[in-house]
Amino acid sequence: MNMKTFLTSAILFLALISIESCSHKPSQGINQDIPWANYLTEIDRYQMMLDSTIMYLESNGDRYGIDKLDQFLIIDQKLKQELVGASSRIMSYLAHLDFIRYANQGFYHQFPLDINFESFINYYFAFLIQSTRAVNFINIIERNQALPTILNEAYPEYGLAQNSYTEFKNRFLSPAEAVEFGKLQIIYREYRPEINPYYRKIAMLEGYNLSQGIDYGVKLSFDHAQSVVEKESFMLWYPIQKDFAVWMSTMQLFREGRRLISSEDVGVIKKQLLPGDIFFQRREWNFTNAGIPGYWTHAAFFIGDSIERSSFASDDSIKTWVKTMGIASGSFEELLRTTYPVAYEKNNHLDDSMSTHSVIEALKPGVVLQTLETSLDCDGVGVLRPRLSELGKAQSIFRSLQYYGRAYDYNFDFLTDSTLVCSELVYKSFQPNASFTGIPFNTENVAGRIMIPANKMVKQFDREYDTINLDFVLFYDGNEMGGNSTPKDEETFRASWRRLGIYPLLQSELLMLDKDF
Numbered sequence: 001m002n003m004k005t006f007l008t009s010a011i012l013f014l015a016l017i018s019i020e021s022c023s024h025k026p027s028q029g030i031n032q033d034i035p036w037a038n039y040l041t042e043i044d045r046y047q048m049m050l051d052s053t054i055m056y057l058e059s060n061g062d063r064y065g066i067d068k069l070d071q072f073l074i075i076d077q078k079l080k081q082e083l084v085g086a087s088s089r090i091m092s093y094l095a096h097l098d099f100i101r102y103a104n105q106g107f108y109h110q111f112p113l114d115i116n117f118e119s120f121i122n123y124y125f126a127f128l129i130q131s132t133r134a135v136n137f138i139n140i141i142e143r144n145q146a147l148p149t150i151l152n153e154a155y156p157e158y159g160l161a162q163n164s165y166t167e168f169k170n171r172f173l174s175p176a177e178a179v180e181f182g183k184l185q186i187i188y189r190e191y192r193p194e195i196n197p198y199y200r201k202i203a204m205l206e207g208y209n210l211s212q213g214i215d216y217g218v219k220l221s222f223d224h225a226q227s228v229v230e231k232e233s234f235m236l237w238y239p240i241q242k243d244f245a246v247w248m249s250t251m252q253l254f255r256e257g258r259r260l261i262s263s264e265d266v267g268v269i270k271k272q273l274l275p276g277d278i279f280f281q282r283r284e285w286n287f288t289n290a291g292i293p294g295y296w297t298h299a300a301f302f303i304g305d306s307i308e309r310s311s312f313a314s315d316d317s318i319k320t321w322v323k324t325m326g327i328a329s330g331s332f333e334e335l336l337r338t339t340y341p342v343a344y345e346k347n348n349h350l351d352d353s354m355s356t357h358s359v360i361e362a363l364k365p366g367v368v369l370q371t372l373e374t375s376l377d378c379d380g381v382g383v384l385r386p387r388l389s390e391l392g393k394a395q396s397i398f399r400s401l402q403y404y405g406r407a408y409d410y411n412f413d414f415l416t417d418s419t420l421v422c423s424e425l426v427y428k429s430f431q432p433n434a435s436f437t438g439i440p441f442n443t444e445n446v447a448g449r450i451m452i453p454a455n456k457m458v459k460q461f462d463r464e465y466d467t468i469n470l471d472f473v474l475f476y477d478g479n480e481m482g483g484n485s486t487p488k489d490e491e492t493f494r495a496s497w498r499r500l501g502i503y504p505l506l507q508s509e510l511l512m513l514d515k516d517f
Contacts, residue, residue: 046093046096046129049093087141090133275358276302278426278470279298279382281296281298282298282379296455298378301426303360303397309333312332317389342405344401357370424451427441456497458497
């Protein structure tokens with residue numbers, strides 16, 4: 001297989017399964033159940049996000065020229081960005097459902113003697129949600145002849161290669177999809193229990209598929225379905241080279257439980273940190289990155305502990321501010337302990353390795369305090385330092401702790417405070433107001449949601465380098481082939497947001513967006 005073919009296949013596959021790693025497992029605190037343990041819950045969640053995004057496209061159809069007489073209406077760059085952002089999210093949610101199917105294809109191994117019906121139901125639900133929502137999305141896009149052309153452009157920042165839409169359409173409108181549907185219908189009818197709690201929902205989804213003609217009139221006998229199961233293997237997102245698929249699965253198993261940032265790296269990094277620093281992190285091979293575009297897929301906030309914040313105790317401006325908050329002593333630590341007792345205790349609690357929980361971040365399932373060692377269990381990290389006074393940093397830390405324990409925002413909307421995502425926690429901790437300089441991170445409208453992904457924060461640092469009040473601290477760049485992470489300079493970090501996010505295949509700097517993108 002030549003390099004061009006290899007890279008094309010690789011980009012099509014990994015771009016959609018490696019899009020913000022706000023999903024690694026927290027060490028303690030909020031419920032630590034791995035989300036994939038309950039596949040039906042995850043399928044329902046992705047269905048909700050798919051429906052929400054598709055509804056957004058439908059309700060804003062006039063803005064994109066859908067159903068207008070002028071089928072080649074030229075939409076402006078802002079609208080194009082919204083359209084591409086929404087479409088990429090739909091594709092990545094559907095790619096995640098592919099992973100659920102992949103994780104539950106084990107029922108094949110027992111077929112037809114002793115089928116694992118629970119695994120089958122997970123697989124079938126994921127398939128039905130995929131096919132119904134994919135066809136719905138395609139029907140919307142195809143109502144304007146210009147939109148497929150727009151979506152077939154390359155948008156590496158959103159994880160979309162050239163002709164992604166055509167590949168997507170071919171996948172979900174292919175005869176193979178119809179054969180799969182017919183096969184699964186036969187198995188479901190043969191093995192469903194007499195008391196079937198899934199009957200109503202499956203009937204509705206099957207009915208939608210049939211109404212769209214997805215079965216193409218395919219009629220399968222049970223024997224035929226059995227032969228299809230025995231002969232066909234599961235096909236991931238886009239058709240890819242077999243040897244690449246095998247290589248990738250080996251890499252996943254090989255890297256399970258091991259990150260490129262070593263404990264020695266963490267020790268060196270720790271000596272360079274100050275309370276108030278912002279982390280940007282990258283985790284490779286995470287299937288739970290759906291819907292968040294760009295190379296940097298997670299943001300976190302280093303707040304330190306009471307000892308690391310000791311310099312705040314002697315700052316007169318902090319003392320004056322704390323007194324206005326009702327603490328007569330002017331002690332910032334007393335303010336934190338009084339206002340947020342649970343969070344403060346967690347922040348200064350020593351774990352078994354005698355480390356305090358000095359990092360606050362939003363993960364699935366919510367906002368937690370982690371040790372530095374746990375937070376830096378990643379493959380790459382960049383650190384920026386707000387160019388704020390000691391008072392400004394203290395105020396941002398105070399702000400952040402109000403969110404401790406709140407749930408994760410699966411809707412990715414910064415307008416709400418009851419639930420948060422990783423970059424939202426950083427954004428709101430440093431959001432400027434009349435009395436707080438902060439950091440004016442620029443939000444954007446992504447499929448009707450106001451947000452800014454972590455990668456866009458790094459992009460803003462690069463683009464507004466001379467004016468934004470952030471300073472570079474360090475960058476540890478993961479090297480998959482070398483199995484390690486090495487320190488890089490500020491210039492390399494500034495350019496890192498342009499990486500395509502498929503860095504396990506080649507060094508990241510070889511797969512970059514054009515600098516003028």
